[in-house]
Amino acid sequence: MPELHQLSVAELARQLRERKVSALETAQHFLGRMAAHRDLAAFVAVDEDVTLAQARTADAALTAGSAGPLAGVPIAHKDIFVTKDFPSTAGSRMLAGYRSPFDATVVRRLTEAGAVTLGKLSCDEFAMGSANESVAVPAVGHKAPAAVRNPWDRRRVAGGSSGGSAAAVAARLAPAATGTDTGGSIRQPASFCGLTGIKPTYGRASRYGMIAYASSLDQAGPMARSAEDCALLLSALCGPDLDRDSTSLDVPVEDYSRKLNESLDGLRIGIPKEFFGAGLAADVRSAIDTALREYEKLGAKLVEISLPRTELAIPVYYIIAPAEASSNLSRFDGVKFGHRAAQYADLIDMYKKTRAEGFGDEVKRRIMIGTYVLSHGYYDAYYLQAQKIRRMIADDFQEAFKRCDVIAGPVAPTVAWKLGDKSEDPVAAYLADIYTLPGSLAGLPGMSLPVGFGEGHMPVGLQLIGNHLQEAKLLNMAHRYQQATDFHLRTPEGY
Numbered sequence: 001m002p003e004l005h006q007l008s009v010a011e012l013a014r015q016l017r018e019r020k021v022s023a024l025e026t027a028q029h030f031l032g033r034m035a036a037h038r039d040l041a042a043f044v045a046v047d048e049d050v051t052l053a054q055a056r057t058a059d060a061a062l063t064a065g066s067a068g069p070l071a072g073v074p075i076a077h078k079d080i081f082v083t084k085d086f087p088s089t090a091g092s093r094m095l096a097g098y099r100s101p102f103d104a105t106v107v108r109r110l111t112e113a114g115a116v117t118l119g120k121l122s123c124d125e126f127a128m129g130s131a132n133e134s135v136a137v138p139a140v141g142h143k144a145p146a147a148v149r150n151p152w153d154r155r156r157v158a159g160g161s162s163g164g165s166a167a168a169v170a171a172r173l174a175p176a177a178t179g180t181d182t183g184g185s186i187r188q189p190a191s192f193c194g195l196t197g198i199k200p201t202y203g204r205a206s207r208y209g210m211i212a213y214a215s216s217l218d219q220a221g222p223m224a225r226s227a228e229d230c231a232l233l234l235s236a237l238c239g240p241d242l243d244r245d246s247t248s249l250d251v252p253v254e255d256y257s258r259k260l261n262e263s264l265d266g267l268r269i270g271i272p273k274e275f276f277g278a279g280l281a282a283d284v285r286s287a288i289d290t291a292l293r294e295y296e297k298l299g300a301k302l303v304e305i306s307l308p309r310t311e312l313a314i315p316v317y318y319i320i321a322p323a324e325a326s327s328n329l330s331r332f333d334g335v336k337f338g339h340r341a342a343q344y345a346d347l348i349d350m351y352k353k354t355r356a357e358g359f360g361d362e363v364k365r366r367i368m369i370g371t372y373v374l375s376h377g378y379y380d381a382y383y384l385q386a387q388k389i390r391r392m393i394a395d396d397f398q399e400a401f402k403r404c405d406v407i408a409g410p411v412a413p414t415v416a417w418k419l420g421d422k423s424e425d426p427v428a429a430y431l432a433d434i435y436t437l438p439g440s441l442a443g444l445p446g447m448s449l450p451v452g453f454g455e456g457h458m459p460v461g462l463q464l465i466g467n468h469l470q471e472a473k474l475l476n477m478a479h480r481y482q483q484a485t486d487f488h489l490r491t492p493e494g495y
C-alpha cells in the first residue's frame, strides 16, 4: 500500500471520497513531511490550526456527501496569491507580515472545490527570477532568507520564480501546488524539478488577488506530477471572473479531464528550428529528441516550423515586463501597503527610504529599467518598439499554427544549475528564458512535462505550446506520453 504522499491527486481524491482515508490524517501526514524537509526552504508560511480546521470541514462535507471534486486534497499556494488565513509576502520585505482581507480567486476556487491549504510557498521576490534565489523573506524554520533547493540535488536551484511550488511537489511535501507564469515561472521550475505544469491561455485564470508583476503576461496554473492531476486542478481554478479581472476571458471553462485519452494519430507537432540552436545543451537536446520519437510512435507527425523572432523575445520581454512592473510596484509607497521606513525627514524622503529598504536588488533593477523605457524620449525607442515586435512574435505563432496543431521544444537550454551560478549575472539568467518567453508574449498556453534526465541526473522537461484555449490538447498530449512512460512517477532519492 503506497504512502499518502506517493498518491496522485486523482487517486488521493478517490480514496478520500471512498473514505479509505480522512482529510484530517492526510493533512497531518503532509504537515509532518513539511516539517521534516525544511532544509529545502520551500515553505514561507504554515499554520497547522488553519490547515487542520479546513481538513475537518472537508471531512464533514465528505461524510455529508456534499463534497467538491478536490475535497480533502492538500494544496499549497505560491506566495504571490493573497490569502486571508496566511500571510502574503510575494517573497518581499515590502510585504513581510502582510495579511490580505480576501483570498485570490484561484485560491477561492480551489478551496470551494474542497482543497485544503497546506501553506504558502517561496518564490522570487514579486515573481522576478528564474532560480528562487532572489527571495527576501525567511522560509519556515529558517532565520534568514534562503534560496529554495532542488530535491533532485540540493546544491542546485529549483528554478523560478515558482521554485517553492516545484520543490514542494517534487519532494512530495504537497500533492500539487499553484504557480504563476509571466515568462516561464511555471514551466521552467516544473522542468527543473521533474514535474508537470501548465500555464493556461492569458485570461483563462483570474488574476484577481495575484500580486501583480507584469499584468499583460501574468497567468496562474497548477504544478503536479502528472497531466491527469493538472487537468483536475486546472478545471477547478480557471474560469471567467469578469467583475474582478478586466482581462478575464468570457468563455466557459472546460472539463480538462474529458479529452485526456484522445488518440494522437495524425497530430502535427511543429518543431521550431530556432529552439534547437547552438545555445541548447546536448543533454537536454538528446532527452527532447527521444521524447519526440516517442510522440512519433504515438502516431504524431513532426513538422519543421520557424519562429524567426525567438531571440528577440528576450529584449522584448525584458522591456515590457519591467515597464509594467515599474507601474504595478508604484503602489508600494509606505502609505497604501506594507513596509514604511521608521525614520524619515519628509514625504519624499519617506518614499525613498521605504522603497530602498523594502525592495531587493533584482526588483530595484527592474523598476529602474521599466521607468527608463517608459520615460519621455526613450518610450518610442524602447517600449513602443518592443510592443510592435511583441505583435510580430504573436503573428509568427499564428503563421506556424497553419502548419501544425501544437508546438514542441525544450523548456530551458540546460538542466537546473548550481546555486549561485547565475546570481551575480542577471543577463545570464535572462538568456535562459529564451524558450518560454515567446509563448508568454503571445498569450498562448504552454506546459512542461518530464521526459528524461540530463547532466548530474537532473530532470529535463519538454515544452508544449498550443494555440489560444488549446489547454485540453496539451494535456491530452502530455497524458498520452505519460501513459507510455514513467518519468512523471520518478521520485528524487530520499523523498
Ligand code: GLN
Pocket (backbone or CB within 6 Å): 127, 128, 129, 130, 160, 161, 180, 181, 182, 183, 184, 185, 186, 213, 321, 433
Ligand atoms: N524568469 C522570468 C523573469 O525573471 C520569468 C518570471 C516569471 O514568469 N514570473 O521575469
